Amino acid sequence: MGRSRLQGTGCRSPPRLPKSEDLLRAAEALATDLGGVRFITVQAVTERAGLHRTGVRRYYSSKEELLLGLAERGWSQWRAAIAETVARRAGLGPEDVAGVVTDTITALPVFCDLLTHVTLTLEGDVDMERARRYKTASFAAYDAIVEHLDLASSMTPDQLRGLLAATLALASNGWQVSHPTPTLAALYEQVPEWGHVAFDFAPRLKLLLTALAVGLHAVIPDTGPTPGED
Secondary structure, three states, X not given: OHHHOOOOOOOOOOOOOOHHHHHXXXXXXXXXXXXXXXXXXXXXXXXXXXXXXXXXXXXXXXXXXXXXXXXXXXXXXXXXXXXXXHOOOOOEOHHHHHHHXXXXXXXXXXXXXXXXXXXXXXXXXXXXXXXXXXXXXXXXXXXXXXXXXXXXXOOOHHHHHHHHHHXXXXXXXXXXXXXXXXXXXXXXXXXXXXXXXXXXXXXXXXXXXXXXXXXXXXXXXXXXXXXXXX
C-alpha cells in the first residue's frame, strides 16, 4: 500500500490524459457545438485541444482517422453504458431491453452521427491497418453488448443481434433526419408537415425498437442450449 500514499503534504495530481484523448474530446465538443461532425475541421480541433496544428499528425494522419478514432471511442462508451445499466439485473423483457438500448445510444449523439459517416466514408478513407483496428474494436464492443444483454434479459443472442442491427441503422438515419442542415430547417419551418420527424428522434427510436424487440422475441425461436452443453 506504500505506493498509494500521498507524498508530502499535497495531493498528487491526476495522471495527464494523452494528447490523442485531448483531440478526441475536443472533436466531440466541437461536433456537439456545431451540430455534427461534418462541420468540424482538424485546425478547429487542434485549437480547441490547445495543440499546435501540426501536432495532430503525431496521433492522427487525417480528419478521417481522427473521426474514426472518435467512433471507436463511441463504441467503448456505448458498451460501458449498457454494462452499467444492466449490472445486477436479470429477466429483462424485450420492452426493457429496447429501453436500455435506446436510452444508452441516444445519450451518445456524436456516436449516432458518426455511424453514418463510418459507413459512407471513414472506413474507406483510412489505410487497411487502421480500418482493421477499428473493426476489431467495434466488433469486440458489439459482442460484449450482446453478452451483457443476454445475461440480463430473456432475449437470446440471435434476437439481440437482430435488435442491435436495427438499432445501428435506425439511430444512424434518425440522427441525420432529426438534425437537418440550415437549409432543410428553414424549409421545415415553411412546410411543417415535412419536418415533424425532425423533432422526435429518441421517442421514435424507442417506439420502433420496442416493436422490433417484441417481434424478434416472438419470431426468432429460443432453441435453448446446444445438446451436450452444461
